[in-house]
Amino acid sequence: MTLGGKEVEVMGIISPDDFNSGRCFQLGGGSSAALRSSQAVKKCFSNPFKSVCKLSSKENRQKSFQNCKPRHDPYAPNSLVMPQPDNNHQWMFSKNCFPVVDVVIDPHLVFHLRPHQKEGIIFLYECVMGMRVNGRCGAILADEMGLGKTLQCISLIWTLQCQGPYGGKPVIKKTLIVSPGSLVNNWRKEFQKWLGIERIKIFTVDQDHKVEEFTKSPFYSVLIISYEMLLRSLDQIKNIKFDLLICDEGHRLKNSTIKTATALISLACEKRIILTGTPVQNDLQEFFALIDFVNPGILGSLPSYRKIYEEPIIKSRQPSASEEEKELGERRAAELTCLTGLFVLRRTQEVINKYLPPKIENVVFCRPGALQIELYRKLLNSQAVRFCLQGLLENSSHLICIGALKKLCNHPCLLFSSVKEKECSSTWDENEERNLYEGLMNVFPADYNPVMFTEEESGKLQVLSKLLAVIHELCPDEKVVLVSNYTQTLNILQEVCKRHGYAYKRLDGQTQISQRQQIVDGFNSKYSTDFIFLLSSKAGGVGLNLIGGSHLILYDIDWNPATDIQAMSRVWRDGQKHPVHIYRLLTTGTIEEKIYQRQISKQGLSGAVVDLTKTCDHIQFSVEELKNLFTLHESSHCVTHDLLDCECTGENHTGDSLEKFPVFRNCQLGTHQQKSDSLKPVSMSQLKQWKHFSGDHLNLTDPFLERIRENVSFFFQNITNQTTAI
Numbered sequence: 001m002t003l004g005g006k007e008v009e010v011m012g013i014i015s016p017d018d019f020n021s022g023r024c025f026q027l028g029g030g031s032s033a034a035l036r037s038s039q040a041v042k043k044c045f046s047n048p049f050k051s052v053c054k055l056s057s058k059e060n061r062q063k064s065f066q067n068c069k070p071r072h073d074p075y076a077p078n079s080l081v082m083p084q085p086d087n088n089h090q091w092m093f094s095k096n097c098f099p100v101v102d103v104v105i106d107p108h109l110v111f112h113l114r115p116h117q118k119e120g121i122i123f124l125y126e127c128v129m130g131m132r133v134n135g136r137c138g139a140i141l142a143d144e145m146g147l148g149k150t151l152q153c154i155s156l157i158w159t160l161q162c163q164g165p166y167g168g169k170p171v172i173k174k175t176l177i178v179s180p181g182s183l184v185n186n187w188r189k190e191f192q193k194w195l196g197i198e199r200i201k202i203f204t205v206d207q208d209h210k211v212e213e214f215t216k217s218p219f220y221s222v223l224i225i226s227y228e229m230l231l232r233s234l235d236q237i238k239n240i241k242f243d244l245l246i247c248d249e250g251h252r253l254k255n256s257t258i259k260t261a262t263a264l265i266s267l268a269c270e271k272r273i274i275l276t277g278t279p280v281q282n283d284l285q286e287f288f289a290l291i292d293f294v295n296p297g298i299l300g301s302l303p304s305y306r307k308i309y310e311e312p313i314i315k316s317r318q319p320s321a322s323e324e325e326k327e328l329g330e331r332r333a334a335e336l337t338c339l340t341g342l343f344v345l346r347r348t349q350e351v352i353n354k355y356l357p358p359k360i361e362n363v364v365f366c367r368p369g370a371l372q373i374e375l376y377r378k379l380l381n382s383q384a385v386r387f388c389l390q391g392l393l394e395n396s397s398h399l400i401c402i403g404a405l406k407k408l409c410n411h412p413c414l415l416f417s418s419v420k421e422k423e424c425s426s427t428w429d430e431n432e433e434r435n436l437y438e439g440l441m442n443v444f445p446a447d448y449n450p451v452m453f454t455e456e457e458s459g460k461l462q463v464l465s466k467l468l469a470v471i472h473e474l475c476p477d478e479k480v481v482l483v484s485n486y487t488q489t490l491n492i493l494q495e496v497c498k499r500h501g502y503a504y505k506r507l508d509g510q511t512q513i514s515q516r517q518q519i520v521d522g523f524n525s526k527y528s529t530d531f532i533f534l535l536s537s538k539a540g541g542v543g544l545n546l547i548g549g550s551h552l553i554l555y556d557i558d559w560n561p562a563t564d565i566q567a568m569s570r571v572w573r574d575g576q577k578h579p580v581h582i583y584r585l586l587t588t589g590t591i592e593e594k595i596y597q598r599q600i601s602k603q604g605l606s607g608a609v610v611d612l613t614k615t616c617d618h619i620q621f622s623v624e625e626l627k628n629l630f631t632l633h634e635s636s637h638c639v640t641h642d643l644l645d646c647e648c649t650g651e652n653h654t655g656d657s658l659e660k661f662p663v664f665r666n667c668q669l670g671t672h673q674q675k676s677d678s679l680k681p682v683s684m685s686q687l688k689q690w691k692h693f694s695g696d697h698l699n700l701t702d703p704f705l706e707r708i709r710e711n712v713s714f715f716f717q718n719i720t721n722q723t724t725a726i
């Protein structure tokens with residue numbers, strides 16, 4: 001027959017099952033298992049005698065085979081032996097018909113490995129060896145933050161560099177690791193931590209150490225470079241033959257059109273690993289980009305992927321979907337999961353919890369100071385806010401109002417400085433900020449000087465100051481990580497440190513990348529005299545290890561829960577010796593509570609793709625929502641608690657026994673293959689199960705909370721891993 005001008009011949013009938021699952025569209029037209037064998041057929045015919053004949057005599061062969069012994073004893077107790085390749089694999093990859101030799105992980109490493117890390121290494125080994133999907137050597141390790149993805153990769157590199165299944169010959173010579181700039185030195189440190197400096201020579205690229213040096217020297221086998229440097233040195237990098245490519249925090253490759261992604265795609269290396277702590281299945285388009293990066297072409301072209309998987313899956317999730325559409329979408333999602341599940345691995349933090357000390361998480365609602373309340377009222381009565389609520393202002397003007405309220409919550413002096421700055425600027429007259437700030441100066445005392453700010457002027461700062469004092473007093477050898485997302489706020493916090501004589505380190509967006517690791521090491525060192533680490537989590541918290549600190553204070557709240565979760569994961573991770581205390585400070589009744597509510601509500605959760613790239617600008621607000629945002633609740637102890645519908649009065653509430661509601665997670669690939677993800681912010685229903693205390697509650701057993709209670713209207717508290725005892 002003729003279809004669209006093309007002559008078509010029917011070759012056979014596709015079974016409904018094959019169509020529904022989408023299998024018939026895959027390479028080779030078969031199931032994932034068939035994909036393996038269809039790939040195998042791709043190998044060109046070669047003379048089976050050729051390789052054998054190369055070995056001129058029987059003697060030679062025997063001699064060369066005699067050396068084919070495993071590097072470490074596979075029968076030793078606790079040895080970790082990699083799976084042997086099957087016949088199909090041997091037929092494809094065993095050059096010269098070398099005998100199969102056990103690949104055994106260095107016992108020195110195995111001694112330290114956690115069970116999930118052993119599994120992870122086997123998984124990575126099978127992937128890059130092409131044993132999971134024949135002819136494909138890519139993998140995505142998407143373990144949650146802090147599970148030791150670095151160590152798993154280091155173990156893999158060290159193993160493949162010294163060993164291989166065929167005659168024991170090493171599989172790789174050179175490895176390229178690309179990571180965010182702030183983590184380049186962390187990689188070096190981790191190599192040294194686990195392998196010492198003798199076993200493996202690694203080269204990190206920075207201002208003083210250029211790629212040429214690596215190219216010229218035969219010693220180095222691992223090159224570690226930042227994404228930015230990679231772009232600058234791409235030409236040299238392309239000339240080096242790398243056998244293994246690892247992209248740390250590889251979530252940034254989710255858009256294949258960005259420069260970094262195109263640069264990396266252009267590298268010839270076949271064995272590719274993406275490391276990311278972020279769930280990868282939440283957005284089907286991004287998922288495609290990541291999958292296609294590690295295993296190019298495995299899902300076909302983007303247009304066909306969209307037709308076969310994305311469209312039916314998304315359609316099936318819509319409320320208007322018919323039964324037929326639902327079924328088709330589910331079948332396609334299942335097939336996609338099955339296919340990609342072969343080389344995507346994600347474990348949640350639960351696997352490591354038992355090795356971690358207890359975590360005591362507190363949400364602390366701080367009473368605003370008198371000046372704060374007065375200024376807050378004034379801002380809410382401003383023309384700018386009123387216009388916003390009438391929908392009269394331009395799109396982004398509500399962001400200016402929100403920004404001003406957030407500053408005020410942190411400290412009135414920040415608002416004072418902003419107003420002063422604007423007043424002096426030439427655009428003040430036309431500026432819509434004028435509508436917001438008008439008359440505000442009259443509320444400040446006449447001689448107000450922002451440099452001489454006091455702690456009493458801000459509810460949170462007062463609580464912070466007391467909290468630091470009590471930690472210093474009760475746990476003199478413990479340290480605090482203090483997080484804000486604003487440089488100006490960090491300046492204030494830094495000033496507080498100075499006033500109280502607390503030694504501190506600071507890392508923010510302006511910190512030189514080359515200095516970051518040094519600062520982190522200095523803080524983590526047991527000899528360090530620092531008490532506080534001032535961190536701008538947005539500017540560079542990703543991937544950092546700050547286990548020197550066991551108290552973490554989140555001074556302000558971000559719209560994106562991922563920012564806060566990232567920060568929290570810096571201290572509660574492997575290697576932490578002390579119980580971890582986390583304090584999230586919120587100003588009672590203000591916009592900070594609203595932002596927190598958004599984080600924990602359904603609405604917030606559905607957008608809670610744990611992705612740091614999502615910013616406040618992406619959020620659309622209805623006029624109703626803005627009304628709620630721009631309301632100050634002066635009489636409530638805790639608006640969030642009021643919303644929970646909880647009967648307790650904050651006296652002795654030790655957690656609700658209500659059964660847990662299933663928490664909705666925005667995973668486009670469906671819920672059937674997702675375990676609970678601990679990187680999600682807590683939900684309303686979970687918060688209900690936390691302990692609730694009002695500030696007036698008399699019997700606070702927590703000595704830290706006891707000390708700050710005077711300035712606090714309400715607490716939520718949750719303890720994880722209590723069994724490991726404080």
Ligand SMILES: Nc1ncnc2c1ncn2[C@@H]1O[C@H](COP(=O)(O)OP(=O)(O)OP(=O)(O)O)[C@@H](O)[C@H]1O
Pocket residue numbers: 112113114117143144145146147148149150151190193276277542543544545569573574575
């Ligand atoms: N088996 C282990 N025993 C002790 N410490 C470990 C072990 N595995 C990892 N660690 C330590 O745990 C910390 C976290 O590891 P790592 O930085 O690799 O986490 P990650 O999975 O990359 O997390 P993120 O997503 O935050 O980057 C590091 O300090 C590392 O040295």
Ligand SMILES: [Mg+2]
Pocket residue numbers: 149150248543
């Ligand atoms: Mg990492």
